[in-house]
Amino acid sequence: MSDRLTPAREAEIRESMAALDANRTLTLGAWTASQVNEKSVLPPAFAHVVEDVLRTERGAVVRSSVGVFGDERHAVFVALARTAVSDLLDELDAVRNERDEALARVTELEALTPAPIQTCRVCSAGYTYGQPCSTCEFNTLMARETGGEVA
Numbered sequence: 678m679s680d681r682l683t684p685a686r687e688a689e690i691r692e693s694m695a696a697l698d699a700n701r702t703l704t705l706g707a708w709t710a711s712q713v714n715e716k717s718v719l720p721p722a723f724a725h726v727v728e729d730v731l732r733t734e735r736g737a738v739v740r741s742s743v744g745v746f747g748d749e750r751h752a753v754f755v756a757l758a759r760t761a762v763s764d765l766l767d768e769l770d771a772v773r774n775e776r777d778e779a780l781a782r783v784t785e786l787e788a789l790t791p792a793p794i795q796t797c798r799v800c801s802a803g804y805t806y807g808q809p810c811s812t813c814e815f816n817t818l819m820a821r822e823t824g825g826e827v828a
């Protein structure tokens with residue numbers, strides 16, 4: 678599994694989505710895939726292309742067109758999606774694993790029988806399971822009676 682989705686990566690994905698949603702006059706709704714024709718990109722001067730760019734160790738560059746878009750935001754979004762979908766799926770796997778581990782731990786803890794005498798997490802005194810800590814109750818009462826001075 679790769680690294681978890683970083684806040685910066687999530688922000689990049691969200692900004693790309695927001696840029697698409699910001700102008701609904703250019704992003705009308707459903708996207709379709711079809712062959713390029715003379716009406717595909719209007720006006721052609723504003724066309725943007727997404728390319729799969731392979732750079733070899735010797736410096737050669739091989740470009741393969743992924744798609745031609747009439748709006749830059751569409752091209753940016755599709756180019757980002759190449760890795761963003763994978764990042765999101767990795768994050769989903771990680772979250773599911775954490776959930777499964779947490780649920781297994783809950784099941785494990787629920788199966789335990791608590792000891793009759795517990796140790797207070799506030800004052801470390803012993804108290805009866807299911808009852809409030811009598812030492813903490815006493816300290817709270819004393820603080821109230823003495824105006825906040827706890828012995």
Ligand SMILES: [Zn+2]
Pocket residue numbers: 797798799800801802810811812813814
């Ligand atoms: Zn206590």
